[in-house]
Amino acid sequence: REEFSRGIGMDPSKRFILYCPAGATFTPDGDEMMLNVLESFQKGGTIPPDVDILVRFQPNDRVPDELLQPRPGFHFDRPGKRFSAERGVDWDMDFADLRHLADSVSYAAIVITHVSSIILESAILDRPIITADLERELGRPLLGSISWRFFTDHHEDILSSGGAWKTDSKAELGKAIREYL
Helix, strand or coil, X not given: CHHHHHHCCCCCCCXXXXXXXXXXXXXXXXXXHHHHHHHHHHHHCCCCCCEEEEEECCCXXXXXXXXXXXXXCEEEECXXXXXXXXXXXXXXXXXXXXXXXXXXXXXXXXXXXXXCCHHHHHHHCCCCEEEECCCCCCCCCHHHCHHHHHHCHHHHHHHHCCCCEEXXXXXXXXXXXXXXX
């Protein structure tokens, strides 16, 4: 854990939350909104000072530069190798990337995501999982947001099993973070 933390520039004495954004393809401004929510939780004490946030972007997605602006306590991870400017085209993860993924999940105090396969890796490694569905709280229609994906068969199975805590508001997300920490 110490070697992993130092390798990505994090203080090894601190715990960290792994946040896995949905990506601009699924939520054009939702990733920035979530970063702002997590930052407000840091500033307000919901996330204590001994906890950093590791933001692990999807390996097959382009990340807008504005999301990579420095924020205290945040560390950004852009895994995989891209061979094209298009999303989902010509990308790969080698064994070092896969090991990095396993370390990112296994050392995380909590994994927060939207609807993503990272939930499966997190469950396998027995990490607390929070799925954040804040877009409807912001007034976005179900079919115009990533929220509709929570109603797919495979995701409903994950949620009904109790394997992930689905949060539908900023207040509930804050509560889930506090309880898991």
